[in-house]
Amino acid sequence: MIFRILLYVGLALLLPGLAALGFSLWEGPAAWSLDARTFWGVPISLFVFWIGIAHAGTLISAILLALGVNLDRRTSLLAELTTLCALVVAAAFPLMHLGVVENFYMVIPFADARGSFANVRSPLVWDFCCIAVYAVLSLVYFAIHLLADRFQSLEDLRRPMAWLLFPLVLWVHTIVSLDFAATFVPNWQGAFFPLYFITGAIFSGLAMVNVLLVAEGCRVRLLEKLMLACSFVMLLFWGWIFALRGEWNFSVFAFAALLPQLWWVSSVRESAFGRLAISLSVLIGLWLERYYLVLPTNPETFGWVDAGLIAFSLGLFTTLLVFLRVKLRKPIEGGELVFGELDEKQAPVVEHHTEPLTSREFIVLRFPLLLGVLVALVYTLWAVASPAFETTAVGVPNVFPLFYPIVALVATIVLCARPAWNIGRGSRYLKIAFIVIATLFAFLAGMFYAGGSSTPSKFLTGVEIPAEGDSAVVPDSLHARAIWNARCSSCHGVDGKFNEKFIREFYPVPQKLTAERLDSLGEDSLVHVIMGGRANMNPYVDRITEAEARALVRYMRSLAPAHIPAPETNETAPETNETAPETNEAAPETNIPAASSDPQQTESLQQSSEVTQ
Amino acid sequence: MDRREFLKLFSVTVAGFALFGCRDGLFGTPGKRAHLKLADFEDEVRLALSKMKPGMELVRVPMPAALKTPGASSENRFGMAIDLDACDACGKCVLACIQENNIPLSGPQQAARGQFMHWIELFGGAPAMCFHCGDAPCEKVCPTGAANHTPDGVSAMMYKRCTGSRFCGANCPVGARKFNFDDPVASGRSLKFNANVPVREKGVMEKCSLCLQRLQDSRQGFKAFHPLESWRGRGVTTACAAACPKNAIIFGNWLDEGSPLVKAAKDRVLYAPKAIASLDPSIVYMRGHR
Numbered sequence: 011m012i013f014r015i016l017l018y019v020g021l022a023l024l025l026p027g028l029a030a031l032g033f034s035l036w037e038g039p040a041a042w043s044l045d046a047r048t049f050w051g052v053p054i055s056l057f058v059f060w061i062g063i064a065h066a067g068t069l070i071s072a073i074l075l076a077l078g079v080n081l082d083r084r085t086s087l088l089a090e091l092t093t094l095c096a097l098v099v100a101a102a103f104p105l106m107h108l109g110v111v112e113n114f115y116m117v118i119p120f121a122d123a124r125g126s127f128a129n130v131r132s133p134l135v136w137d138f139c140c141i142a143v144y145a146v147l148s149l150v151y152f153a154i155h156l157l158a159d160r161f162q163s164l165e166d167l168r169r170p171m172a173w174l175l176f177p178l179v180l181w182v183h184t185i186v187s188l189d190f191a192a193t194f195v196p197n198w199q200g201a202f203f204p205l206y207f208i209t210g211a212i213f214s215g216l217a218m219v220n221v222l223l224v225a226e227g228c229r230v231r232l233l234e235k236l237m238l239a240c241s242f243v244m245l246l247f248w249g250w251i252f253a254l255r256g257e258w259n260f261s262v263f264a265f266a267a268l269l270p271q272l273w274w275v276s277s278v279r280e281s282a283f284g285r286l287a288i289s290l291s292v293l294i295g296l297w298l299e300r301y302y303l304v305l306p307t308n309p310e311t312f313g314w315v316d317a318g319l320i321a322f323s324l325g326l327f328t329t330l331l332v333f334l335r336v337k338l339r340k341p342i343e344g345g346e347l348v349f350g351e352l353d354e355k356q357a358p359v360v361e362h363h364t365e366p367l368t369s370r371e372f373i374v375l376r377f378p379l380l381l382g383v384l385v386a387l388v389y390t391l392w393a394v395a396s397p398a399f400e401t402t403a404v405g406v407p408n409v410f411p412l413f414y415p416i417v418a419l420v421a422t423i424v425l426c427a428r429p430a431w432n433i434g435r436g437s438r439y440l441k442i443a444f445i446v447i448a449t450l451f452a453f454l455a456g457m458f459y460a461g462g463s464s465t466p467s468k469f470l471t472g473v474e475i476p477a478e479g480d481s482a483v484v485p486d487s488l489h490a491r492a493i494w495n496a497r498c499s500s501c502h503g504v505d506g507k508f509n510e511k512f513i514r515e516f517y518p519v520p521q522k523l524t525a526e527r528l529d530s531l532g533e534d535s536l537v538h539v540i541m542g543g544r545a546n547m548n549p550y551v552d553r554i555t556e557a558e559a560r561a562l563v564r565y566m567r568s569l570a571p572a573h574i575p576a577p578e579t580n581e582t583a584p585e586t587n588e589t590a591p592e593t594n595e596a597a598p599e600t601n602i603p604a605a606s607s608d609p610q611q612t613e614s615l616q617q618s619s620e621v622t623q
Numbered sequence: 624m625d626r627r628e629f630l631k632l633f634s635v636t637v638a639g640f641a642l643f644g645c646r647d648g649l650f651g652t653p654g655k656r657a658h659l660k661l662a663d664f665e666d667e668v669r670l671a672l673s674k675m676k677p678g679m680e681l682v683r684v685p686m687p688a689a690l691k692t693p694g695a696s697s698e699n700r701f702g703m704a705i706d707l708d709a710c711d712a713c714g715k716c717v718l719a720c721i722q723e724n725n726i727p728l729s730g731p732q733q734a735a736r737g738q739f740m741h742w743i744e745l746f747g748g749a750p751a752m753c754f755h756c757g758d759a760p761c762e763k764v765c766p767t768g769a770a771n772h773t774p775d776g777v778s779a780m781m782y783k784r785c786t787g788s789r790f791c792g793a794n795c796p797v798g799a800r801k802f803n804f805d806d807p808v809a810s811g812r813s814l815k816f817n818a819n820v821p822v823r824e825k826g827v828m829e830k831c832s833l834c835l836q837r838l839q840d841s842r843q844g845f846k847a848f849h850p851l852e853s854w855r856g857r858g859v860t861t862a863c864a865a866a867c868p869k870n871a872i873i874f875g876n877w878l879d880e881g882s883p884l885v886k887a888a889k890d891r892v893l894y895a896p897k898a899i900a901s902l903d904p905s906i907v908y909m910r911g912h913r
Contacts, residue, residue, distance in 0.1 A: 021634055029640050038825050039787070040804035049789035049802060107824025109787015109802065116767040116786055126768065126784070134766035134790055193794045194760050398768030400694035462783075492847030505851040 024325025030318020067093030067214015265295025382417035506569035678747020702905030720865030727807035757903030
């Protein structure tokens with residue numbers, strides 16, 4: 011019954027929220043913020059809020075498990091489910107925040123076909139990777155927990171996995187805080203930001219789990235105590251900020267620090283309504299805190315789209331959570347109906363003292379961890395060696411934030427591979443699911459590797475350009491030489507003999523442009539290669555016109571025999587070089603119709619200035 | 624059909640409609656303005672001058688030297704010096720920049736708040752653009768490398784690589800970066816004065832490029848006929864420098880002794896805004912003689 015009400019509430023929030031989301035996706039960032047100085051708005055504050063909630067689920071489940079604090083299965087499953095749903099919501103906001111949403115894959119720090127590399131110095135890249143890894147690991151952890159009562163091999167994995175996730179939670183939220191702390195904005199600076207963010211995240215997550223526990227009709231005293239502790243730690247941070255910068259936000263203080271003190275009052279904490287009210291007030295307070303943090307200058311631009319986005323986040327979270335909770339009713343509730351406190355009363359398992367480095371978790375984890383560290387080391391070396399540009403200095407500290415997520419990801423894959431294989435062998439569905447996921451992953455990876463088109467977008471080609479009347483000019487050999495020297499010579503060499511530096515540093519070496527080869531390929535296919543690119547050669551379609559490409563091909567012919575002689579034509583090479591310019595002069599006439607009828611010509615001329623080094 | 628199925632179908636339908644309907648038209652698209660003229664841009668420059676921002680605090684800086692980043696050229700570092708003794712804040716540089724770089728008009732709401740797309744803005748009578756910091760904070764936080772440094776010392780933008788995360792804008796201490804919140808072509812607020820510069824699309828950051836297109840043209844022309852010699856960018860000037868009636872903006876190569884920039888700045892006291900003075904700016908102010 012409670013879930014049905016929650017579902018209705020969720021849908022009621024989600025549908026108008028979807029309208030706001032659709033509008034802001036269509037309209038772009040102008041939909042929620044029209045301020046040229048405040049670049050980050052409500053989506054980023056919502057992101058920080060939901061990613062915080064996403065962390066507490068793992069905290070409650072994994073960290074408590076790793077530390078040997080007992081928590082019943084239903085509460086921890088609920089917390090993990092909260093993590094997953096909150097991650098979905100949190101992931102939506104940085105994406106919609108982007109100005110060009112379809113370019114998001116450029117943030118992935120992995121080489122693409124063009125050899126361009128993300129700028130690993132940016133906290134946004136760290137952020138993206140950490141959260142992606144965290145999402146995958148949380149999903150794995152949840153699945154293991156869900157299936158653990160059926161397969162003993164999975165139950166054995168839970169504690170090692172918890173040990174992997176424990177540092178990851180802290181690591182990921184530290185990175186989120188670095189998004190702010192690594193900038194020049196005075197309000198966002200402070201070495202205490204990681205701790206501040208982690209505490210805030212845990213606090214909001216505990217509040218969210220408490221709200222859901224009210225919906226489930228039970229209470230877990232441990233989480234209430236933790237919330238109270240968190241409120242004091244947060245108060246400490248706010249006091250510190252006040253001492254540093256004199257900023258004090260009373261509404262945040264009242265909602266998130268003052269009202270939670272009602273946990274002390276037994277009549278409040280014993281009524282479901284009281285617990286709900288406290289938890290909700292903490293959520294409101296912490297959201298306000300993030301909002302004022304992200305938009306320090308002008309919170310007065312709050313509009314209906316902002317409200318709609320908040321509704322969207324709440325609605326999506328509620329709907330997703332209720333849907334999954336109802337779908338997974340059987341595995342979550344299991345045979346036992348006990349919830350919360352009953353479990354706490356169990357006699358704590360007395361752990362025998364073990365020598366360091368001989369505990370079971372360590373023995374299970376050491377090989378996957380070693381492999382993970384090795385992979386992460388190799389990646390770090392590779393990333394340091396491949397900066398986004400020649401002029402950027404990438405150091406080990408720039409790549410270090412990706413270190414542990416890679417370790418954790420590799421270790422998890424290694425750790426789970428064998429049990430997953432054993433379980434999956436028996437089930438056809440799992441096999442199909444695995445194949446589908448692998449195919450999808452390969453497809454997406456291939457898309458990202460290929461990268462987007464380099465042709466000018468509709469926005470650029472749609473611009474009317476004043477006619478200048480010189481579009482019919484056909485490039486002569488002098489012009490072709492100019493283009494060759496400016497654009498081609500860096501790889502192919504001024505004389506067509508390749509650049510020595512290029513040969514040393516890259517492989518494969520570009521094709522030798524002998525006269526035979528040029529003849530066998532033909533002008534059209536060479537023009538096609540110049541315009542469209544091939545293997546390591548970039549496409550030049552938006553930088554030079556087709557007429558220029560044809561002129562370049564003819565210029566190549568004039569270079570070819572002189573410097574890369576085929577064995578037979580060795581002696582005659584100097585003569586052909588002398589005659590080459592004449593053929594060049596003659597050739598353009600045959601191509602005038604093709605060139606002048608090319609509508610793209612003027613279009614692409616203007617692109618040349620867009621290219622940077 | 625039971626209730627659950629109905630709910631499912633209903634929500635999917637409404638969601639689909641919501642997403643589809645918002646694509647276009649539901650909330651109205653901005654109408655195209657019929658014919659923009661140069662006068663519209665002149666008016667906007669006048670408006671910008673009337674809403675001039677307060678001056679920045681300036682501190683003394685040494686003459687810019689070669690960049691310390693790896694791969695940087697030891698021969699070229701382009702920059703400008705702005706002579707505050709000569710400048711009378713006429714705003715002609717702003718207009719020249721608009722015409723050279725096809726900068727769109729800003730929307731009425733933003734204009735009312737004094738926020739324009741202009742790459743050059745006047746702060747207390749001093750023209751300020753991107754200072755092309757050698758140690759640029761914007762480039763450090765750009766996730767994709769769209770904001771990058773050329774070996775010649777220009778802090779460049781690669782528009783095709785920009786995802787519009789606006790991290791660079793949030794991290795620029797002087798707010799030199801302008802974001803295309805909407806599509807300047809579709810909203811009819813841009814005019815293509817210069818065919819050699821693309822109009823930036825929606826969701827892309829832009830800022831002063833130090834008239835990169837002029838530098839590129841010069842470099843290409845030079846390399847074509849002297850492929851083995853080093854190009855020093857002689858004879859190039861930016862649109863704002865060319866337009867200044869008082870010759871208060873001087874463009875040149877900091878590492879070229881013969882450059883007009885070095886000649887002009889040699890015996891002057893150089894200043895930079897305090898917020899970026901430690902970031903090795905390529906564009907500096909001159910005031911008073913040494």
